[in-house]
Amino acid sequence: MHKMLKALAMLVIASFVLAACGGSATNTPVPAATSTTAAAAAPTAMTVMTPTTAMTTGSAGTPTAMMAVTPTAMMAVTPTAMMAVTPTAMMAVTPTAMMAMTPMMTATAGMATTPAMTGTAGMAMTATVAAATPTTAGPAGPTNTPAPTATPIPPVSSNPNAKTTITLWTKEGEPTLSWIEKQAKAFSATHTDVNIVVVNKGVEDIKSQFPTSLAAPNDPSTPDFLWTVGDHIGVFAPGNLIADVDTAFGAGYNDKFLKPASDSAKYNGKSWGVPLSVGNHLMLMYNKKLVPTAPKTFDELITMAKAQTTGSGNNATYGLVFNQTEGFWLNPFLAGFGGWPLLNPDNANTAVGTLNTPEMVKTLQFLQDLNFKDKITLPGADYATADQLFKDGRAAFLINGDWSPSGYLTDSVKAKLDLGIAPIPQINSTGLWPAPMVAGVYIMVAAPTVGNADKMKAVKDFTDYLTTTPVQVDFAKTQTRLPATTAANADPAITGDPILSAESAALLHGKPQPVVPQMRCAFDAEKQPMQDVYNNKQSPADAAKAMQASYDANASSCKP
Numbered sequence: 001m002h003k004m005l006k007a008l009a010m011l012v013i014a015s016f017v018l019a020a021c022g023g024s025a026t027n028t029p030v031p032a033a034t035s036t037t038a039a040a041a042a043p044t045a046m047t048v049m050t051p052t053t054a055m056t057t058g059s060a061g062t063p064t065a066m067m068a069v070t071p072t073a074m075m076a077v078t079p080t081a082m083m084a085v086t087p088t089a090m091m092a093v094t095p096t097a098m099m100a101m102t103p104m105m106t107a108t109a110g111m112a113t114t115p116a117m118t119g120t121a122g123m124a125m126t127a128t129v130a131a132a133t134p135t136t137a138g139p140a141g142p143t144n145t146p147a148p149t150a151t152p153i154p155p156v157s158s159n160p161n162a163k164t165t166i167t168l169w170t171k172e173g174e175p176t177l178s179w180i181e182k183q184a185k186a187f188s189a190t191h192t193d194v195n196i197v198v199v200n201k202g203v204e205d206i207k208s209q210f211p212t213s214l215a216a217p218n219d220p221s222t223p224d225f226l227w228t229v230g231d232h233i234g235v236f237a238p239g240n241l242i243a244d245v246d247t248a249f250g251a252g253y254n255d256k257f258l259k260p261a262s263d264s265a266k267y268n269g270k271s272w273g274v275p276l277s278v279g280n281h282l283m284l285m286y287n288k289k290l291v292p293t294a295p296k297t298f299d300e301l302i303t304m305a306k307a308q309t310t311g312s313g314n315n316a317t318y319g320l321v322f323n324q325t326e327g328f329w330l331n332p333f334l335a336g337f338g339g340w341p342l343l344n345p346d347n348a349n350t351a352v353g354t355l356n357t358p359e360m361v362k363t364l365q366f367l368q369d370l371n372f373k374d375k376i377t378l379p380g381a382d383y384a385t386a387d388q389l390f391k392d393g394r395a396a397f398l399i400n401g402d403w404s405p406s407g408y409l410t411d412s413v414k415a416k417l418d419l420g421i422a423p424i425p426q427i428n429s430t431g432l433w434p435a436p437m438v439a440g441v442y443i444m445v446a447a448p449t450v451g452n453a454d455k456m457k458a459v460k461d462f463t464d465y466l467t468t469t470p471v472q473v474d475f476a477k478t479q480t481r482l483p484a485t486t487a488a489n490a491d492p493a494i495t496g497d498p499i500l501s502a503e504s505a506a507l508l509h510g511k512p513q514p515v516v517p518q519m520r521c522a523f524d525a526e527k528q529p530m531q532d533v534y535n536n537k538q539s540p541a542d543a544a545k546a547m548q549a550s551y552d553a554n555a556s557s558c559k560p
Helices: 002-020 043-048 051-058 063-067 071-075 087-091 095-100 103-109 176-190 203-213 230-236 245-249 259-263 298-308 331-336 358-372 383-391 447-451 453-466 469-479 498-507 518-534 540-553
Strands: 164-170 194-200 225-229 274-279 282-287 318-322 395-401 419-422 437-446
Touching (some): 164 453, 194 453, 203 225, 203 230, 230 437, 245 447, 245 453, 259 274, 274 469, 274 498, 282 498, 437 447, 453 469
Parallel strands (some): 164 194, 164 225, 318 395
């Protein structure tokens, strides 16, 4: 029995060491998994092995300190206690490290860590908090069940007997995957010489597998074009793995799209993707059961939010909640104070981090004041906690992205939440609007495809079809995403839809999310100092200096 306990302890210890030594990931935010509320951890269990001890001994601490945790002590850490890791401690572990934790650790420690976000903004750790900060009695956080191993989705052919076959790799899962397959079959019904093979791939799978697949251009599984996130432009364009839009589709092809959509596809002066949808931007969401109208300025929001912030612990309600663990939620406010994380953000050769600036200091002070001066937020809240509080009717305002409204429109949630959407309010002291980062989903053409006239014609014809107004409107209505073309966004079906029209209004204040590799390094540099400010552990001025130092230290890895 003693040997078994010792082995169990060593397994968990190894997992924490592995977590502390990991790297970072490049991903864009998507909704966290549906979760339920966990009970608070037992204080005695947490004194046996605290999150601070685990993180410190796994990085700057000594191996001896790590081994000082006895099997008996490890067994005293209950599954609930494991869930009491604060957002700051959890986010000190990088996304890659979290994903390196084995299933055995999840089963043993009672902590489920599943990827909940894809794209540039990073991974959301779905093993969330029981108490989000040691200085504030927060609500119990969501507990997530480990996701089952995904069953591979077989490719679907639209017209197997056609003369020309083109293969599309798409990052979309259901229900969008079925929508794409439906459109491929509709296209082939009128283009009987074309067969479209639709292949589902994860975002990271496309990133890692696409470059190597091009070594076998005649392999039927090699993609001729991609349906993927804008982040991949900064990965594929430097090596000319994809063709620029003017070369593949003709000069001026992207002129018909909304400027935020087309601008987000630019890299070193060229466009590398045809927009299919635009957005991925943050907005202010509000519960009309609690606050009937949206504020226009942040001073108005603060006044309204104070009236909604009551109670403590599991009975607490909050005026405003948002993810305080990712720079994706910080940078809109930075723009509201006149700053931006990168200078020359669309040119990988000259882009540099601009994090230690007066604008950043003012931004961090403003956000710290929301936590500790205005006291309208939950300090240190992560994505899943903020999302769940809003769903439970325990938060009047939430800052979240355009991927999330469908989760607030289910019958069970609508009993507590009547969803309203508006732009993030104007900053009174500057007169500027926070500018959420705007990205999109794009068609990207594999460079070898341009040299095959039949394949290139089929790819262009199908792309033309996908960007017609009826198809764009159908995509928006059925998938709740803003269309990319100017014409589709002006269609009454979009302007008359309360959710889509509100998303469109918020989009107008956005700025293109840089696709250069330096953006990933800026996100990483912002992460820990920002969290220290949110948890009142560091001054805004010191945090800005720490961000810049971190960025500069990794500058060589931030270039293509």
